[in-house]
Amino acid sequence: MSNLCxxxxxxxxxxxxxGRVPAGVRALVFDTWGxxxxxxxxxxxxxGELCDRKSLDLDRERFLNDWSAAYKPGKEKVxxxxxxxTQVSEIYWCALRGLLPKYTALRELTDSELEHLNRAWxxxxxxxxxxxxxxxxxxxxxxxxxxxxxxxxxxxxxxFAGLPFDCIITAENARRYKPExxxxxxxxxxxxxxxxxxxxxxxxxxxxxxxxxxxxxTAFIPRPSEFGPDQTSDLCAExxxxxxxRDLEDLAAQMGA
Amino acid sequence: MSNLCxxxxxxxxxxxxxGRVPAGVRALVFDTWGxxxxxxxxxxxxxGELCDRKSLDLDRERFLNDWSAAYKPGKEKVxxxxxxxTQVSEIYWCALRGLLPKYTALRELTDSELEHLNRAWxxxxxxxxxxxxxxxxxxxxxxxxxxxxxxxxxxxxxxFAGLPFDCIITAENARRYKPExxxxxxxxxxxxxxxxxxxxxxxxxxxxxxxxxxxxxTAFIPRPSEFGPDQTSDLCAExxxxxxxRDLEDLAAQMGA
Numbered sequence: 001m002s003n004l005c006x007x008x009x010x011x012x013x014x015x016x017x018x019g020r021v022p023a024g025v026r027a028l029v030f031d032t033w034g035x036x037x038x039x040x041x042x043x044x045x046x047x048g049e050l051c052d053r054k055s056l057d058l059d060r061e062r063f064l065n066d067w068s069a070a071y072k073p074g075k076e077k078v079x080x081x082x083x084x085x086t087q088v089s090e091i092y093w094c095a096l097r098g099l100l101p102k103y104t105a106l107r108e109l110t111d112s113e114l115e116h117l118n119r120a121w122x123x124x125x126x127x128x129x130x131x132x133x134x135x136x137x138x139x140x141x142x143x144x145x146x147x148x149x150x151x152x153x154x155x156x157x158x159x160f161a162g163l164p165f166d167c168i169i170t171a172e173n174a175r176r177y178k179p180e181x182x183x184x185x186x187x188x189x190x191x192x193x194x195x196x197x198x199x200x201x202x203x204x205x206x207x208x209x210x211x212x213x214x215x216x217x218t219a220f221i222p223r224p225s226e227f228g229p230d231q232t233s234d235l236c237a238e239x240x241x242x243x244x245x246r247d248l249e250d251l252a253a254q255m256g257a
Numbered sequence: 258m259s260n261l262c263x264x265x266x267x268x269x270x271x272x273x274x275x276g277r278v279p280a281g282v283r284a285l286v287f288d289t290w291g292x293x294x295x296x297x298x299x300x301x302x303x304x305g306e307l308c309d310r311k312s313l314d315l316d317r318e319r320f321l322n323d324w325s326a327a328y329k330p331g332k333e334k335v336x337x338x339x340x341x342x343t344q345v346s347e348i349y350w351c352a353l354r355g356l357l358p359k360y361t362a363l364r365e366l367t368d369s370e371l372e373h374l375n376r377a378w379x380x381x382x383x384x385x386x387x388x389x390x391x392x393x394x395x396x397x398x399x400x401x402x403x404x405x406x407x408x409x410x411x412x413x414x415x416x417f418a419g420l421p422f423d424c425i426i427t428a429e430n431a432r433r434y435k436p437e438x439x440x441x442x443x444x445x446x447x448x449x450x451x452x453x454x455x456x457x458x459x460x461x462x463x464x465x466x467x468x469x470x471x472x473x474x475t476a477f478i479p480r481p482s483e484f485g486p487d488q489t490s491d492l493c494a495e496x497x498x499x500x501x502x503r504d505l506e507d508l509a510a511q512m513g514a
Contacts, residue, residue, distance in 0.1 A: 151447040155448070159423075167408075193409075
């Protein structure tokens with residue numbers, strides 16, 4: 001991890017430690033998987049319980065790596081026109097079916113059990129700071145999701161994790177996935193704001209790059225264990241985002257909330 | 258008011274007093290102005306404060322009747338294709354400007370004061386039972402708005418009135434106004450449900466008629482003072498809706514929440 005990634009440095013990158021609140025922000029929109037909820041450890045735990053209950057012999061980590069890897073090429077096929085609009089739930093469902101020959105233990109499951117497993121993406125725990133950070137931010141700002149997940153799945157995640165979002169907005173509202181401009185601009189329009197009145201909050205630099213390109217404000221939160229102990233990407237802010245915060249509580253503090 | 262409109266009768270129309278919960282409902286979607294918030298008395302109060310503060314001589318009730326009357330022809334012009342998609346905020350804004358020659362007192366206001374007045378539609382108090390009823394229903398069901406208002410306005414209403422909706426869905430998501438099918442079907446699709454898994458809740462029979470036509474379940478809540486003491490419409494259930502409840506707390510009770 002380079003020096004840029006130490007929290008002390010990251011914190012300085014975010015501006016004055018005493019907190020200069022970026023001007024004009026009315027709404028914050030949050031990437032959700034990774035940024036607000038810890039999908040990986042939640043799904044690994046659920047797989048562990050499933051394997052215990054059904055006595056399945058499954059390499060959970062290897063399976064989840066393979067399964068989650070279906071997301072990026074799937075959304076890219078939608079964005080480049082190879083596929084018509086396809087929800088993330090369907091991308092994961094097809095990937096899960098496609099992995100059955102490789103992970104034969106999962107062939108013990110009925111279709112209905114597989115469908116339940118697919119929805120594990122909605123039964124994800126918040127990071128320790130998420131609920132409190134969002135609760136503080138909600139007092140001063142409109143807070144919304146801006147995820148690539150299905151609208152219904154994001155409603156489910158917010159309910160499961162007790163996330164107090166004012167509203168749910170996802171790529172489904174635009175039928176285009178981030179980082180396509182339409183995904184962000186649809187959110188900005190629904191919120192009745194101009195782009196510079198909306199701050200994108202994400203643990204992923206690519207997401208903030210696309211948002212900044214459109215004139216949105218940006219906040220980076222490192223989630224260095226989102227992808228497990230060997231994570232190599234997004235360990236730190238790769239540009240001088242408007243805010244770089246340790247977590248969502250720190251973001252609330254820096255945003256004066 | 259016909260006998261059908263007495264609460265005792267209405268309550269019976271709703272089925273067993275002990276409450277047979279309609280099967281298969283996963284989500285309830287709520288008309289908002291009138292059904293959940295008391296827009297008329299809220300805006301009259303705000304007009305009263307404005308007139309006192311600025312010493313304006315305005316017939317508030319007559320003005321609000323004229324202003325609110327712009328909604329129906331406006332949405333109809335959108336639905337029949339005479340107008341391109343036009344938000345309710347703009348329908349009311351144009352109507353407000355159009356009423357300035359008739360209500361000369363309002364010509365004392367600056368543009369920014371008029372814009373603030375236009376947003377009075379978002380500063381509306383919940384009916385006494387709304388927050389508690391929604392809070393109970395939220396424990397068991399997904400609860401969403403399904404209003405003809407701007408998405409951003411509904412976010413504002415929910416924040417102002419403390420309405421604990423899981424998500425906000427409005428006609429803006431479909432760019433068609435209720436009672437056009439697309440407004441309802443877009444909501445059903447976003448919620449990841451089939452039509453009969455979603456219950457439309459409204460104080461307006463026309464809204465439930467359109468929802469039932471599409472296979473949605475229906476709940477009627479009378480709001481006999483929505484339009485003031487002389488209200489003549491929607492005083493009672495005009496069809497045997499799946500649920501007829503006194504208010505949102507009674508709806509929660511009948512829905513087993």
